[in-house]
Amino acid sequence: MRVKLLAPIAVLLCVLAVFIATDPPQEPADFTFVDRGSIQSLDPQRMTYTQDLRIGSCLYEGLLRIDNFDPQWKVIPAVATEWEVSNDGLTYTFRLRDNAKWSNGEPVTAHDFAYSWMRALLPDTAADYTDLFQLIAGGSEFFQWRRDALRSFAASDRTGQPGEAMRLWEETQQWFNEHVGVQPVDDHTLVVTLKARTPYFLELCAFTPFYPVYRPLVDQYVTIDSRTGRLNQQHGWTKPPHHVGNGPFVLKTWRFKRDMRLEVNPHYWDKGSLNVRSIATVEIDDPNTAVLAFQTGAVDWLSSVGVDYKADMIAAKQRFYDEHRAEVDRLRAEGKQWIEIDQLLPPDPRKDIHAFPAFGTYFYNFNCGEHLPDGRLNPFHDARVRRAFALAVDKRRIVEGVTRMREPVARTFIPPGSLGGYASPDGLGCDPAAALALLAEAGWRRQGGTGPLASEAGERFIVVEILYNTDGTHEDIAVDIKNQWEAALGVQVELRGKEVKVYGDDLDNHNFMIGRGSWYGDYGDPTTFLDKFRTGNGNNDAAFSNPAFDALMDRAGDERDPQRRMDLLSEAERMVMEEQLPILPLFHYIEPYMFRADHVTGITDHPRQVHLLYRIDILGDGIGRDEPLGSALR
Amino acid sequence: MMTLIVRRLIQLPLILIAIYTITFSLAWLLPGNPLQNPEGRKPPPEVIEEMKRQYDLDSPWRFYVGYATKATGAAWVWDRFCGDEEAKPTLAERTDAHRQPIFYFGPSLVYKDWSVNEIIASSLPISVALGVTAILIALLIGLTAGIIGALRPGSLADLATLSVALVGVSLPTFVIGTILLMVFAVWLHIAPIGGWGTLRSVILPAVTLSLPFAAYIARLTRLGMIEALGENFIRTARAKGLPEHRVVLKHALKVALLPVLSYLGPAMAFAMTGSFVVERVFAVPGIGQHFVNGVLNKDLTLIMGIVLVYATMLIVFNLIVDVLYRWVDPRIELTGG
Numbered sequence: 016m017r018v019k020l021l022a023p024i025a026v027l028l029c030v031l032a033v034f035i036a037t038d039p040p041q042e043p044a045d046f047t048f049v050d051r052g053s054i055q056s057l058d059p060q061r062m063t064y065t066q067d068l069r070i071g072s073c074l075y076e077g078l079l080r081i082d083n084f085d086p087q088w089k090v091i092p093a094v095a096t097e098w099e100v101s102n103d104g105l106t107y108t109f110r111l112r113d114n115a116k117w118s119n120g121e122p123v124t125a126h127d128f129a130y131s132w133m134r135a136l137l138p139d140t141a142a143d144y145t146d147l148f149q150l151i152a153g154g155s156e157f158f159q160w161r162r163d164a165l166r167s168f169a170a171s172d173r174t175g176q177p178g179e180a181m182r183l184w185e186e187t188q189q190w191f192n193e194h195v196g197v198q199p200v201d202d203h204t205l206v207v208t209l210k211a212r213t214p215y216f217l218e219l220c221a222f223t224p225f226y227p228v229y230r231p232l233v234d235q236y237v238t239i240d241s242r243t244g245r246l247n248q249q250h251g252w253t254k255p256p257h258h259v260g261n262g263p264f265v266l267k268t269w270r271f272k273r274d275m276r277l278e279v280n281p282h283y284w285d286k287g288s289l290n291v292r293s294i295a296t297v298e299i300d301d302p303n304t305a306v307l308a309f310q311t312g313a314v315d316w317l318s319s320v321g322v323d324y325k326a327d328m329i330a331a332k333q334r335f336y337d338e339h340r341a342e343v344d345r346l347r348a349e350g351k352q353w354i355e356i357d358q359l360l361p362p363d364p365r366k367d368i369h370a371f372p373a374f375g376t377y378f379y380n381f382n383c384g385e386h387l388p389d390g391r392l393n394p395f396h397d398a399r400v401r402r403a404f405a406l407a408v409d410k411r412r413i414v415e416g417v418t419r420m421r422e423p424v425a426r427t428f429i430p431p432g433s434l435g436g437y438a439s440p441d442g443l444g445c446d447p448a449a450a451l452a453l454l455a456e457a458g459w460r461r462q463g464g465t466g467p468l469a470s471e472a473g474e475r476f477i478v479v480e481i482l483y484n485t486d487g488t489h490e491d492i493a494v495d496i497k498n499q500w501e502a503a504l505g506v507q508v509e510l511r512g513k514e515v516k517v518y519g520d521d522l523d524n525h526n527f528m529i530g531r532g533s534w535y536g537d538y539g540d541p542t543t544f545l546d547k548f549r550t551g552n553g554n555n556d557a558a559f560s561n562p563a564f565d566a567l568m569d570r571a572g573d574e575r576d577p578q579r580r581m582d583l584l585s586e587a588e589r590m591v592m593e594e595q596l597p598i599l600p601l602f603h604y605i606e607p608y609m610f611r612a613d614h615v616t617g618i619t620d621h622p623r624q625v626h627l628l629y630r631i632d633i634l635g636d637g638i639g640r641d642e643p644l645g646s647a648l649r
Numbered sequence: 650m651m652t653l654i655v656r657r658l659i660q661l662p663l664i665l666i667a668i669y670t671i672t673f674s675l676a677w678l679l680p681g682n683p684l685q686n687p688e689g690r691k692p693p694p695e696v697i698e699e700m701k702r703q704y705d706l707d708s709p710w711r712f713y714v715g716y717a718t719k720a721t722g723a724a725w726v727w728d729r730f731c732g733d734e735e736a737k738p739t740l741a742e743r744t745d746a747h748r749q750p751i752f753y754f755g756p757s758l759v760y761k762d763w764s765v766n767e768i769i770a771s772s773l774p775i776s777v778a779l780g781v782t783a784i785l786i787a788l789l790i791g792l793t794a795g796i797i798g799a800l801r802p803g804s805l806a807d808l809a810t811l812s813v814a815l816v817g818v819s820l821p822t823f824v825i826g827t828i829l830l831m832v833f834a835v836w837l838h839i840a841p842i843g844g845w846g847t848l849r850s851v852i853l854p855a856v857t858l859s860l861p862f863a864a865y866i867a868r869l870t871r872l873g874m875i876e877a878l879g880e881n882f883i884r885t886a887r888a889k890g891l892p893e894h895r896v897v898l899k900h901a902l903k904v905a906l907l908p909v910l911s912y913l914g915p916a917m918a919f920a921m922t923g924s925f926v927v928e929r930v931f932a933v934p935g936i937g938q939h940f941v942n943g944v945l946n947k948d949l950t951l952i953m954g955i956v957l958v959y960a961t962m963l964i965v966f967n968l969i970v971d972v973l974y975r976w977v978d979p980r981i982e983l984t985g986g
Contacts, residue, residue, distance in 0.1 A: 040846035141699035234741035250762040273934040299932040308842040517680045519687025
């Protein structure tokens with residue numbers, strides 16, 4: 016009986032052992048990191064998430080790239096060696112290098128860019144960043160033309176005929192070539208014409224969605240639906256061994272939700288500049304396990320620290336600095352930045368956490384509409400009321416007592432100092448007395464001076480509702496703000512915590528009174544933040560509409576002098592941050608990382624936080640420069 | 650027996666259609682748009698509209714029918730035998746490697762580069778291997794502890810195993826998992842911090858996953874054993890002068906094992922569906938996380954794909970178990986049911 020029972024178990028054990036052993040973990044790479052989330056797509060035109068864009072900038076290369084250690088965030092040559100901008104600022108001529116190659120050895124040409132940018136503009140692709148490509152002359156017309164053509168195709172008697180569907184696709188390409196401002200003059204010259212002056216267009220050329228894909232490969236995965244005429248794009252091509260890119264690295268392995276390995280692209284024109292030969296990512300969803308993985312040395316960089324005790328880690332680092340006060344002060348006096356100081360101080364596990372400023376802001380939206388979703392009159396339609404509520408909040412209390420991360424308190428929407436040449440307005444501070452004065456002006460007084468807020472007629476102020484999503488610390492922040500408003504203004508505040516998708520829908524549909532929000536800039540221009548407040552903008556959750564603001568933004572758009580343009584934009588931000596207050600900015604984000612500053616270099620502290628993995632260098636491994644890069648903050 | 654199998658096989662698609670319909674209705678009603686980051690920047694409305702159209706998210710009916718025909722293989726059969734390849738012109742010569750599988754669950758709506766088939770194929774075997782290992786460990790621990798406890802009820806050893814079992818049942822797996830990680834990976838450096846692919850990396854998650862099962866098995870064995878040891882046939886065996894270990898392991902255990910065996914069925918199914926918590930703590934790329942994340946992300950194709958695969962597996966397993974019962978013990982009457 017025992018043999019009968021043991022035999023199948025023994026067999027099972029052998030099968031298990033063989034199964035597990037034939038599915039090995041990847042071999043160690045020069046540089047290993049934990050990305051901030053799972054990769055969603057490696058198709059550059061469909062990328063939106065930070066982690067996708069980060070890997071994308073290794074696998075592909077655009078016309079230009081960014082020097083992410085330069086305080087001004089300078090654009091430098093990549094596939095394009097030189098470029099010219101016409102006097103009216105509308106036409107860009109790029110000269111492409113001869114030695115730019117795809118990872119299969121084929122040359123990269125101007126046609127590759129034209130094809131990729133056409134993909135991004137197709138309704139069949141429906142790329143998240145379509146609107147950035149619509150800055151190109153004829154871009155939005157092309158999108159609409161194709162969309163209408165597809166609709167009429169499906170309704171006509173051409174539908175269902177493969178030949179006709181193919182013809183529609185050919186017509187589409189022809190339309191693009193004739194009407195859209197992306198013209199490959201020859202294999203190495205690309206002329207781009209814009210719809211309007213766009214001072215940040217060069218930077219967009221360095222943004223991953225503008226990177227090219229290899230047409231002969233991608234086309235293999237596209238079929239045309241003869242019923243609708245639409246392109247049906249499959250994505251098998253983004254995986255090894257099929258994948259072809261033109262970036263510094265090639266994709267060796269990619270196991271879903273598990274790991275990924277990149278190795279140097281043998282055909283890359285600038286591979287001599289690379290300081291690591293291979294890069295690996297491992298996926299660890301659990302924040303605590305990720306910290307343990309870093310502490311045991313299994314990974315070199317944790318690109319997001321999500322543990323509950325991160326504030327304590329940051330505090331511990333502060334204590335470490337306190338213990339080395341004299342040394343730190345001396346280095347600060349020499350003009351050294353924090354990242355350089357970390358490289359010089361003695362090794363200590365406490366110093367491995369780094370809280371870098373980010374290009375984003377945490378804020379509360381005021382619904383600016385005349386009526387609330389339930390039809391009642393909205394007191395927050397009055398800018399004075401919004402300003403009063405903004406003045407009543409002590410933001411320092413939140414970053415010190417609630418998040419405990421000591422983020423920079425926000426008085427403006429755009430993180431100050433993150434954009435070269437842009438002077439941030441002052442914004443509003445905390446002044447509860449001024450808040451009450453403003454409310455009095457708007458017809459609301461505290462009864463008996465300390466009682467509930469009410470109108471002259473004795474009608475109480477509406478019960479204020481705060482909408483937020485229940486994950487993370489959002490609830491704690493909402494509770495604190497509720498307490499502050501109740502104490503300072505004598506209003507009653509209720510919390511509306513919702514699951515993130517429900518919250519997102521409510522925000523989208525302006526179905527809230529006051530709603531939590533966050534915003535990260537996409538490109539290096541104030542408009543990436545300020546456009547949000549334009550009348551009718553799809554991201555204008557506050558439903559803010561102010562003709563004077565819109566007019567200022569339009570004037571800035573037409574302004575040819577770069578400095579005057581910046582001044583106009585600064586004035587526009589002053590208007591929304593000091594007078595109109597469609598949002599109440601609370602703090603600017605910081606991003607905590609873990610890495611050993613004396614072991615890894617190439618992780619930038621620039622607030623834009625674009626980490627170009629091809630700049631990473633493991634110090635002392637004998638590969639590449641092995642010299643620490645400094646700081647982007649000067 | 651043949652009628653049983655035939656009848657069950659006829660029922661299979663009907664049950665699946667019911668499961669599919671219910672899951673689809675519930676999943677469709679989840680709030681939010683899977684193609685969009687709820688906290689991120691929103692593309693222009695006309696782009697959102699086109700995105701939805703691309704994945705049939707603009708019409709529940711089209712999604713329901715389209716997905717069903719692809720998932721059941723009907724679309725594949727149609728393309729193969731009734732439709733013509735010409736109907737789907739391609740932009741470039743295609744190699745066979747890119748063709749769609751027979752039962753196609755579509756691309757994930759969130760992880761757009763991966764098909765649900767690829768996701769299930771990569772993660773399900775891992776969860777099954779982890780689950781089976783965990784059950785084997787649970788049997789080893791549970792049986793040993795149960796027998797030791799039953800031999801001297803009320804003794805120190807019994808008390809010790811009972812309290813360990815209590816801890817195993819009541820401590821949440823993420824606590825046990827984190828403690829094991831701290832001890833074996835961080836302090837002792839004898840296990841990797843997570844991941845998958847070496848025998849060493851399997852042990853910690855398998856032990857963590859096994860503990861609640863082991864505790865239950867220990868209790869079942871102990872009770873069964875105590876009961877069996879009081880039976881007459883044991884007294885007979887002892888009277889015959891059999892050594893104690895033979896009495897316990899051969900005669901008593903045989904009887905005590907029966908409740909454990911019937912518990913193993915559901916335990917196995919539960920262990921193999923993958924544990925979200927264990928997979929998360931140990932960074933195991935199993936399927937358990939997709940159950941949870943699929944719903945949180947409203948990843949319709951992924952939810953439906955996993956549910957359909959699991960439903961099929963469970964139905965077929967049940968059928969096999971029923972047939973095996975019948976084969977092992979002809980006294981059991983199986984009527985369709």
